[in-house]
Amino acid sequence: MYTYTEFDDAFVRNRVAQFRAQVERRLDGSLTEDEFKPLRLMNGLYLQLHAYMLRVAIPYGTLNSRQMRQLALIADRWDKGYGHFTTRQNIQFNWPVLADVPDMLDALADVGMHAIQTSGNTIRNVTADHFAGAAADEIADPRPVAELIRQWSTDHPEFQFLPRKFKIAVTGSPNDRAVTRAHDIGLRMVRDASGAPGFEVIVGGGLGRTPMIGKVIRDFLPRADLLPYLEAIVATYNLLGRRDNKYKARIKITVHENGLDAFRDAVEARFAELRPAFSGIDQEVLAGIEAQFAPPAFRQADTAIFDARYATDPVFRSWADTNLTAHRDAGHAIVTISLKTPGQTPGDATSDQMRVMADLAERFGHDELRISHEQNVILPYVHRADLPAVFDALRAAGLAAANMGLVSDIIACPGMDYCALATARSIPVAQAIATRFEELKLEHEIGPLKIKISGCINACGHHHVGHIGILGLDRAGVENYQITLGGDGTEDAALGDRTGPGFAYDEIVPAIERIVGAYLDHRDSPAETFLMAYRRLGLGPFKAALYGSGEGARDRAA
Amino acid sequence: MSRRFTPKIVTANDLHKGDVVYLTADDRWSRHHFEAELIEDEAIADIRRIEASRQTGTVVGVYLADARPGPRGPEPVHFREVFRAHGPSNYPHGKQTETAAPRP
Numbered sequence A: 001m002y003t004y005t006e007f008d009d010a011f012v013r014n015r016v017a018q019f020r021a022q023v024e025r026r027l028d029g030s031l032t033e034d035e036f037k038p039l040r041l042m043n044g045l046y047l048q049l050h051a052y053m054l055r056v057a058i059p060y061g062t063l064n065s066r067q068m069r070q071l072a073l074i075a076d077r078w079d080k081g082y083g084h085f086t087t088r089q090n091i092q093f094n095w096p097v098l099a100d101v102p103d104m105l106d107a108l109a110d111v112g113m114h115a116i117q118t119s120g121n122t123i124r125n126v127t128a129d130h131f132a133g134a135a136a137d138e139i140a141d142p143r144p145v146a147e148l149i150r151q152w153s154t155d156h157p158e159f160q161f162l163p164r165k166f167k168i169a170v171t172g173s174p175n176d177r178a179v180t181r182a183h184d185i186g187l188r189m190v191r192d193a194s195g196a197p198g199f200e201v202i203v204g205g206g207l208g209r210t211p212m213i214g215k216v217i218r219d220f221l222p223r224a225d226l227l228p229y230l231e232a233i234v235a236t237y238n239l240l241g242r243r244d245n246k247y248k249a250r251i252k253i254t255v256h257e258n259g260l261d262a263f264r265d266a267v268e269a270r271f272a273e274l275r276p277a278f279s280g281i282d283q284e285v286l287a288g289i290e291a292q293f294a295p296p297a298f299r300q301a302d303t304a305i306f307d308a309r310y311a312t313d314p315v316f317r318s319w320a321d322t323n324l325t326a327h328r329d330a331g332h333a334i335v336t337i338s339l340k341t342p343g344q345t346p347g348d349a350t351s352d353q354m355r356v357m358a359d360l361a362e363r364f365g366h367d368e369l370r371i372s373h374e375q376n377v378i379l380p381y382v383h384r385a386d387l388p389a390v391f392d393a394l395r396a397a398g399l400a401a402a403n404m405g406l407v408s409d410i411i412a413c414p415g416m417d418y419c420a421l422a423t424a425r426s427i428p429v430a431q432a433i434a435t436r437f438e439e440l441k442l443e444h445e446i447g448p449l450k451i452k453i454s455g456c457i458n459a460c461g462h463h464h465v466g467h468i469g470i471l472g473l474d475r476a477g478v479e480n481y482q483i484t485l486g487g488d489g490t491e492d493a494a495l496g497d498r499t500g501p502g503f504a505y506d507e508i509v510p511a512i513e514r515i516v517g518a519y520l521d522h523r524d525s526p527a528e529t530f531l532m533a534y535r536r537l538g539l540g541p542f543k544a545a546l547y548g549s550g551e552g553a554r555d556r557a558a
Numbered sequence B: 001m002s003r004r005f006t007p008k009i010v011t012a013n014d015l016h017k018g019d020v021v022y023l024t025a026d027d028r029w030s031r032h033h034f035e036a037e038l039i040e041d042e043a044i045a046d047i048r049r050i051e052a053s054r055q056t057g058t059v060v061g062v063y064l065a066d067a068r069p070g071p072r073g074p075e076p077v078h079f080r081e082v083f084r085a086h087g088p089s090n091y092p093h094g095k096q097t098e099t100a101a102p103r104p
């Protein structure tokens, strides 16, 4: 994987030293909060409900065992012994004390990590398919391109004060696991008629207050044109994007208000100007990065030990059937480590669990870990013969929940348990739903079902693209949960449809149970997933299950 | 048409630790909601808030929150303030364990 150059290291160290001085000046009173706030945000430091929160970037979700161990050390030394993995492949520490943050940043720099551009109106951490480099269905590993974009966008002088934050996601596979259609720019690797690799460029997607599915601005962009084209898009947005109203400042609104065609014309004109300035150095840099992402040497070994365990141990079999994904090398598997054990906070890992995962990556996984936007951890390169040992170690650490993609594999943002912007809690709702379906022992019968929960309209929990989306709101001083159905974050991206009036905190779990019950009653066969059934049936039977016969009256009151 | 003024407390986050603090009648910052000064008059509430906002070396993000009298002192009204006074619901962290605050 990518290792820092001397330039990267000096840049990050320099930023930490600057921030250390800024924190000192804040604490001794020479800086006011108004002066300090933008500086701390530039370094990923937020002030939340109960404490500061440090958000650390994990570029394209990739880290090695040394980095994971360092996150564990930071959690133990300066926080409360755990970390929270987010839907943007970041990790958040919820309890740092201001004076400690420069030391935390130095500890991160020791392992080539930082918290830069995890906040502010800049190009944020570039996200990528968490199965990158390992997936059987992939055209090419998207991470070299993501790293190129990271280098291009980090401290880009023109793009430090965009109208609003800017998020880019890349996938190298036709099966979109990076939610590219819900990003400011989404890049999907495709091939043209001659077989040459390039990108489908999607622009103006985003969730939040005004959710929109991104639109294709270029069907096929040759690889060599990537940076000038991205620069043209961001520069056009920088010029046309609205700065008068923060709710209309994202590129999705710029594209919407100007129209895709007019926006595309402006981008293409800018691209024509910029293209000659890119002399090919970017392609040399990319070639260098690609060498660092060369796949590991996959060992060939007998898988009898896996087959024997699979045949005899139903618990192992259930985990293997649920949490393994097809690998590009048939002897290997992609392991998803669930951070969603029912009852647990989605996305949280203790420092001990982090160390277990780091050890497993080192011993069995070519020293690589990934963080998925679904808030799980991935071991992308495990030989099948090693899976029994990996499973046993995970089980001992409370990390062996066999629920990937099932009803308890819930995305939940921090919500009002931590987030200052929240309008309701999301974590306890996720805990209660997962625990309830665990009790019912129905999870595997229900099959693939993605529930996503956000604690406010900002939609960090991606609720719009959940098969079942839950949005927590404050209705006249009481928590109230709105449900959407039929959302989809894949290549067939769709926004969910609102069912009707929301539900109180103590009504939301029974409501979800009724929706799932309606699905089980109405599906053709177990092969028809929740999403397929919803697409066939529409809202009707689900509304009936949720609201009963009085639905019309309650609807009008919504 | 004047509406009845809902009593207020002045609250903020501590600059150093980031935790929730409340302004007391004798101008201290307390970790306990029930020690806050309950302000019944709108004009006084604004003055207290503005004064508190000047303490930029001690606290961050000063604002007025609704409160009501209780047996031990002021109690939060809105659920957000209940959580702020207590701590997160998924772990026994924050005020609920650090300051022996009573469960809401």
Ligand code: SF4
Pocket: A413, A414, A415, A416, A419, A420, A421, A422, A423, A454, A455, A456, A457, A458, A459, A460, A461
């Ligand atoms: S969706 Fe809202 S509550 Fe949840 S993390 Fe984002 S801003 Fe906070």
